[in-house]
Amino acid sequence: MSESIDYKLVGTSPVRPDGVDKVTGRAQYGADLNLPNQIHGKVLRSPHAHARIKRIDTSRATAMPGVYAVITGEDFPPPPEHGDVGGEAGGSIGDHARNIMARDKALYHGHAVAAVAARSLRIADEALAAIEVEYEVLEPVLDLDAAMAPGAPLLDENCFTKNLPEKSDKPSNIAEVMLLSRGDVDKGFEEADVIVEGEYRIPMAHQGYIEPHACIANTNEAGQSTVWCCTQAHFDFRAITAKVLNMNVADLKFIASEIGGGFGGKTVVYLEPLAVLLSRKARRPVKMKMTREEVFRATGPTSGTHCKIKVGAKKDGTLTAATAWMAYEAGAYAGAPMGPGALTVFVPYHLENFKVEGYEVLVNKPKVGAYRAPGAPQSMHAMESAIDDLARELNMDPLDLRLKNAAEEGTRASYGPKFPVIGLKECLRAAKAHPNYTRALPEGAGRGVAVGFWFNFGLQSSAEVHVNENGTVTVVEGNPDIGGSRASMCIMAAETLGVPYESVRTLIGDTESTGFSNSTGGSRTTFATGMAVVRACEDIIAQCRARAAVTWGIDEDQVLWVDGQAIPASGVNDELKPLSLADIAENAAKTGGPLLSRASLTAKGAGPSFSVNIADLQVDRDTGKIDVLAFTAIQDAGRAIHKAYVEGQLQGGAAQGLGWALNEEYIYNADGIMENAGFLDYRMPVASDLPMIDTQIVEVPNPRHPYGVRGVGETPIVAPLAAAANAVRDAIGIRIHDLPLSPPRVLAALDAAAD
Amino acid sequence: MAHVVFLSHLLAVTDGEAELDVPARNVRELLAALEQRFPDAGEELRRSAIAIDGLICHDAFLETLGPDSEVYFMPQIAGG
Numbered sequence: 036m037s038e039s040i041d042y043k044l045v046g047t048s049p050v051r052p053d054g055v056d057k058v059t060g061r062a063q064y065g066a067d068l069n070l071p072n073q074i075h076g077k078v079l080r081s082p083h084a085h086a087r088i089k090r091i092d093t094s095r096a097t098a099m100p101g102v103y104a105v106i107t108g109e110d111f112p113p114p115p116e117h118g119d120v121g122g123e124a125g126g127s128i129g130d131h132a133r134n135i136m137a138r139d140k141a142l143y144h145g146h147a148v149a150a151v152a153a154r155s156l157r158i159a160d161e162a163l164a165a166i167e168v169e170y171e172v173l174e175p176v177l178d179l180d181a182a183m184a185p186g187a188p189l190l191d192e193n194c195f196t197k198n199l200p201e202k203s204d205k206p207s208n209i210a211e212v213m214l215l216s217r218g219d220v221d222k223g224f225e226e227a228d229v230i231v232e233g234e235y236r237i238p239m240a241h242q243g244y245i246e247p248h249a250c251i252a253n254t255n256e257a258g259q260s261t262v263w264c265c266t267q268a269h270f271d272f273r274a275i276t277a278k279v280l281n282m283n284v285a286d287l288k289f290i291a292s293e294i295g296g297g298f299g300g301k302t303v304v305y306l307e308p309l310a311v312l313l314s315r316k317a318r319r320p321v322k323m324k325m326t327r328e329e330v331f332r333a334t335g336p337t338s339g340t341h342c343k344i345k346v347g348a349k350k351d352g353t354l355t356a357a358t359a360w361m362a363y364e365a366g367a368y369a370g371a372p373m374g375p376g377a378l379t380v381f382v383p384y385h386l387e388n389f390k391v392e393g394y395e396v397l398v399n400k401p402k403v404g405a406y407r408a409p410g411a412p413q414s415m416h417a418m419e420s421a422i423d424d425l426a427r428e429l430n431m432d433p434l435d436l437r438l439k440n441a442a443e444e445g446t447r448a449s450y451g452p453k454f455p456v457i458g459l460k461e462c463l464r465a466a467k468a469h470p471n472y473t474r475a476l477p478e479g480a481g482r483g484v485a486v487g488f489w490f491n492f493g494l495q496s497s498a499e500v501h502v503n504e505n506g507t508v509t510v511v512e513g514n515p516d517i518g519g520s521r522a523s524m525c526i527m528a529a530e531t532l533g534v535p536y537e538s539v540r541t542l543i544g545d546t547e548s549t550g551f552s553n554s555t556g557g558s559r560t561t562f563a564t565g566m567a568v569v570r571a572c573e574d575i576i577a578q579c580r581a582r583a584a585v586t587w588g589i590d591e592d593q594v595l596w597v598d599g600q601a602i603p604a605s606g607v608n609d610e611l612k613p614l615s616l617a618d619i620a621e622n623a624a625k626t627g628g629p630l631l632s633r634a635s636l637t638a639k640g641a642g643p644s645f646s647v648n649i650a651d652l653q654v655d656r657d658t659g660k661i662d663v664l665a666f667t668a669i670q671d672a673g674r675a676i677h678k679a680y681v682e683g684q685l686q687g688g689a690a691q692g693l694g695w696a697l698n699e700e701y702i703y704n705a706d707g708i709m710e711n712a713g714f715l716d717y718r719m720p721v722a723s724d725l726p727m728i729d730t731q732i733v734e735v736p737n738p739r740h741p742y743g744v745r746g747v748g749e750t751p752i753v754a755p756l757a758a759a760a761n762a763v764r765d766a767i768g769i770r771i772h773d774l775p776l777s778p779p780r781v782l783a784a785l786d787a788a789a790d
Numbered sequence: 791m792a793h794v795v796f797l798s799h800l801l802a803v804t805d806g807e808a809e810l811d812v813p814a815r816n817v818r819e820l821l822a823a824l825e826q827r828f829p830d831a832g833e834e835l836r837r838s839a840i841a842i843d844g845l846i847c848h849d850a851f852l853e854t855l856g857p858d859s860e861v862y863f864m865p866q867i868a869g870g
């Protein structure tokens with residue numbers, strides 16, 4: 036499966052350079068920085084899910100001793116009318132501005148309506164309590180069916196459905212429609228010997244990162260601000276903050292702290308413009324940090340969804356037709372990942388006839404944010420469940436059915452273009468051959484399999500490489516290190532230069548000290564930023580060859596770079612002693628000065644990646660509780676740069692996907708108030724809930740990357756939802772269409788079947 | 791001659807036209823030709839991701855096109 040290339044470092048698992056500080060508590064996370072004279076910012080949040088803000092009186096709060104600043108929507112410039120945020124956050128910049136601070140309407144319980152900065156958190160709380168807000172409470176719209184129904188209360192009277200064949204002049208909660216089709220679906224179903232159908236619902240779920248959002252902003256008298264924050268995207272945060280506050284980008288400096296998890300959720304701006312504005316008013320540094328409850332109520336989970344799937348196949352398993360209808364909750368503002376859901380639903384399969392309808396729908400819940408492979412887990416859960424049902428109807432092994440129809444290089448993807456080199460069949464074959472697929476199951480347990488997919492992306496990246504005077508190397512990247520990218524950059528730099536891993540250090544530059552880089556998201560950092568690092572290292576090698584040439588008095592093209600040193604080409608002058616990077620660096624002053632290089636690029640050619648998961652689950656028929664007995668995550672990484680981190684991504688995605696499948700859900704009451712806004716009631720898996728996740732890295736190298744990288748961070752969360760659902764179907768003989776497969780739902784299904 | 795395909799997010803600005811052939815040597819020329827043909831489509835076209843012969847690019851402005859290139863205009867997709 037893997038090309039045989041003799042790498043020295045790529046594919047190994049060295050100790051991470053930032054590890055000691057992280058395990059000893061020295062690493063500085065978002066809330067760890069404190070500045071002299073800092074004060075504390077807090078947010079007043081709407082107690083209503085849908086309300087018109089008629090009046091806000093901040094006079095009492097402003098007059099309180101120890102209160103330095105109070106802001107409402109009136110302190111902000113008007114929300115920009117044009118422009119998208121782009122990247123992972125999704126939606127228009129105007130909607131982001133309104134999400135950061137409500138203007139005329141509060142659109143979800145927890146929506147920010149005012150903020151204060153005070154000497155202490157206690158005084159800040161008292162000031163929030165002293166702010167009077169007069170609301171006109173409106174009927175909330177809390178689920179997809181209600182929001183899409185004719186005559187539903189509107190969240191936004193100016194929302195007109197995008198992408199309809201005929202432009203609509205009637206406002207709607209349906210923000211956007213997507214339609215995809217190919218071939219003749221009716222004919223395809225006529226050719227089918229077996230047809231399965233299913234309707235699947237999944238509620239909102241949160242990324243569940245350990246570290247709540249936090250920042251500290253310090254604004255000087257000239258209006259220039261420095262912001263330290265936990266983010267996946269400090270350059271994007273700078274841009275969004277500048278747009279929301281109508282500031283010059285050059286007046287904002289963003290420094291990314293260490294980050295305690297993001298998974299897409301920290302590509303979205305919430306606190307930073309508030310802290311900058313409060314700091315500007317208060318003339319002091321303002322620190323803000325969310326509570327866990329605020330994280331649940333006011334930051335973006337992923338969409339709740341409703342999907343309907345119909346699939347037809349011939350007796351031999353050949354798929355003949357499929358249709359999908361799907362609706363994704365956007366929350367309060369547009370920007371749901373319905374598009375990727377629609378584009379990925381049928382992506383693993385060769386399908387001549389299909390039709391997909393997707394709807395993005397506004398509801399009075401938090402604006403959704405990105406969550407690993409946004410949109411794909413929900414739609415592919417539906418399809419992969421249907422494929423499992425189809426395999427049962429056809430009495431076929433579920434992996435064989437998938438192999439029979441699997442996409443490969445040259446297959447026209449359901450999203451349009453033909454696939455380049457991909458590794459789906461390699462993953463399916465690896466699953467078929469894996470001992471965990473044929474191991475005997477205990478009595479009452481079930482086994483399920485499913486396929487996952489993500490596109491992976493390139494975007495813009497910058498990197499610099501500095502060679503120190505002793506030949507050690509400093510790499511500067513513009514991407515916060517979430518999943519171990521420092522180590523991956525060190526490996527790629529060391530491999531390229533031919534120097535030891537330990538001689539390379541990577542640091543994360545702030546927005547003033549390194550070149551622009553898009554977010555650490557989209558599974559792009561090791562691919563795109565790694566490409567920039569490799570390119571910069573290649574430039575260092577070229578410089579070293581030139582320095583060796585002038586040192587030796589020979590032509591540059593007579594100098595080779597081999598194993599980290601310059602050597603004369605064969606037959607030139609065999610007596611010349613090779614010059615190592617350290618030798619050249621030591622004499623740099625004589626040959627032209629310090630060695631440094633930089634590369635910036637828009638990376639193209641990201642390689643799509645597929646995965647296959649095998650889940651073994653045991654269902655307690657008395658309580659409905661599910662235990663995970665074993666879980667195997669197999670994925671095409673292209674090439675694993677740091678093997679243990681790739682395995683960690685597979686394991687982390689599996690853990691999050693299993694939590695989503697088995698227990699996690701936003702539970703709302705009739706007023707639109709989330710009833711489980713804490714980890715006691717929002718049940719994420721903990722270590723004792725899961726077995727060791729087995730991993731197998733498949734390597735079908737991406738020919739567009741110097742080391743074959745595809746990107747690994749997102750695909751691992753896609754397949755666990757259906758793999759778990761299919762295992763439960765196998766264990767109890769009942770298809771439970773909706774997630775999570777929580778004890779009450781499983782018990783109800785068992786009871787219903789017994790009646 | 792590039793064969794161009796629009797996904798549904800663009801059909802409202804291409805008068806419902808989903809596929810067409812356009813003489814263009816690179817994406818810059820292709821965008822210019824398409825904007826001339828669909829005057830309302832400029833912003834949406836430039837915001838789209840473009841897949842050229844299976845390779846998805848978020849910003850394909852400088853990409854060259856072969857005589858039989860297949861070009862898909864897709865929604866921008868990022869990740870988490």
